[in-house]
Amino acid sequence: MQNTMRSYSSKIEEIRRKEYGYLNNVTYLDHAGCTLYPTSLMHRYAQDLTSNLFGNPHSASPSSMLSSERVETVRSRVLKFFNASPEHFDLVFVANATAGIKVVMDGFRDLEGGYWYGYHRDSHTSLVGVREHAKASQCFQSDDEVDNWISTPSTPEDDAITKLVAYPAQSNMNGRRSPLKWCGQIRKKKSNAYTLLDAAAFLTTGCLDLSNHEDAPDFICMSFYKIFGFPDLGGLIVRKSSADVLTKRKYFGGGTVQMVITIGPAWHSKRKEVHESLEDGTLPFHNIVALGHAMDVYAELYGSPKQVSAHASGLAKAAYDRLSNLRYSNGAPVCEIYKDDRSSYKDATTQGPTVAFNICRSDGSWVGKSKVEEAAIRNNIHIRSGGVCNPGGVSTVLQLNSLEMKKNFDAGMVCGDKHDLMAGRPTGIVRISFGAMSSMDDVEKFISFVEQTYVYWSMMENNGSMPMLRAEGQLQPTPAGFASRVSLGEKVKKGGFKSILRNITGRSHITA
Structure with missing residues (x-):
């Protein structure tokens, strides 16, 4: 790995010249907002789109089946990218990290009895907004406050309340990285509590390893353009053992139900797989196709997130x-x-x-x-x-x-x-x-x-x-x-x- 790292660093100017010529002497220093897309990614994506016919996945035609196959292949590859076993995790495609946060909020909002919400002071505005649907909320003003809350014994009344704790893996303001261990600690020490990790800023350069599913966050939101530069697409990784709190949401959209009765008594049956029950409407399948190419080019140019x-x-x-x-x-x-x-x-x-x-x-x-x-x-x-x-x-x-x-x-x-x-x-x-x-x-x-x-x-x-x-x-x-x-x-x-x-x-x- 060290040899690969040296090779990558020593070739950075060559990589920039071949893949990012559009910079044209620009010094770009806003990767926390969006990183840059390599030229070869765009060429491969354009070649794929002009060589194949991709149809709406909600059909059985050959073009639709090709789209469905690509979507599921990329879904599996993304989970593998984070060492997330499909036995324990599922990936929901969303527009961006904020859309993933809203999916989580929708599930908790529809719980009978509501929920309590705790969030760290370093949270992005999108995490802060979740408090508006909570019955009660608390802003943790420091890491010590989080640690104290985790270690403080709960009362039976507290244990009965559903709780959601959210924080950024990395502050999008100053890059400070929060302890990932909080998720496992909360699961072990707090009853009826779930964790939402905003990994958007972190994943621009950070390494997220979900091989230990017992200590992993329940929900992880991300924006793929922050990792690969393109496509404009997001993801919500859901820990399957925690998915019931989301799949019980009241709203359903096209593609998330097996049957709907509209005339007469209102009735519907939701799909069973986590992503199937949460991906409303037609997926951005062209963007998902692009994500597959983005992962290929990323590996070829940079090796791994660690590098x-x-x-x-x-x-x-x-x-x-x-x-x-x-x-x-x-x-x-x-x-x-x-x-x-x-x-x-x-x-x-x-x-x-x-x-x-x-x-x-x-x-x-x-x-x-x-x-x-x-x-x-x-x-x-x-x-x-x-x-x-x-x-x-x-x-x-x-x-x-x-x-x-x-x-x-x-x-x-x-x-x-x-x-x-x-x-x-x-x-x-x-x-x-x-x-x-x-x-x-x-x-x-x-x-x-x-x-x-x-x-x-x-x-x-x-x-x-x-x-x-x-x-x-x-x-x-x-x-x-x-x-x-x-x-x-x-x-x-x-x-x-x-x-x-x-x-x-x-x-x-x-x-x-």
Whole structure:
């Protein structure tokens, strides 16, 4: 495996050139949102579609049977990808991870007596929304609160209530990875309790092994485009021994029933297999066909999720170390990085390849998140900024309580706006994340962008060597990019400029 890993890492530039030529000098750092699709995947998929006839699976024609065969083959392959035995697990195809979460919510919503819902503060908005149908809910504000809840003996009244506990395998905000052991612990220590694991962000580079079905989550949602780049498709892996809570839902759709009586007394009979009873309507069978090709190309290019994890983790550690060490000439840090105290970029079990931060000026004031993203865009760098659909995680790291958040909302702040600073404090974060096809060059270009946009320009302004361009009090790189900034440096003596760079960064050159 080590030889394969070295081969993969040593060939990353070749892989990028052959498979991701559409990047066109773009530095893509939003793999937590969606990773990139390889060109050969699209070619194979197009060849398959233009060579075969795929019909609606709900029929017996040859084209329909071909679709049905492919769907079931891919279903089996996905379970194998996660070492999930079909004896203990089933896979339900859904639109995306959020759709998988809603399938679980539908089942619990229809339970007689309702259910209690617990969710971690790092949950994606889609997990938080499940609380709206629960009879009661609790947000666990820390890992300690989860551990304490698990270890606290339940009363007979508590045991009688159906419970659902949900949390992300990886925070989509800062990449902090949660303990997967909670699922098995909850099953052993809490009666009538189920677990829902949001694995969407985690699976971009993480390794999920379900070979131990006794300690596995009851329900696992995922988005395949986060793993393979394409297709836009999701999955819900269901532990079969826990499936009854979902299959008892009241709603049924086309394909999920064996018989329906509409005229006269209302009656229906549901299908027996887990996926058959939950996959409403016609499956996105063309996307499922594409998923089979995506898995093939992924294995050929990258080998296994473990190799991808090791590669991406190494890049994230390099980026974290470099950003952590960036200083202005007065010693002030350039970045406020939001890393959890329990995570380490040296340990992939606790930290994914994501870095969340905000940028400060040399006087300690903040640079707005949208200003950083706008500057990055002008330099062909794709990042993510804002609340990143993680309200609990972002409010925690920014130390915003509920009253302050409501006050910001009343003052006009909403998700996706450009209210970067309110009451002098950030309202969101900047996020970079790495994937299978990321390279060290991506790290270097982003660090160089931060140095040149903020560190060098601040140094030159304070040194009186170069005029600054400002707009609304924010530092702005010139539209022409790095080259124009370096050309302006003719106002600084070559030797003196190198000396200043060396003092600040330990290097005497700029990598554009």
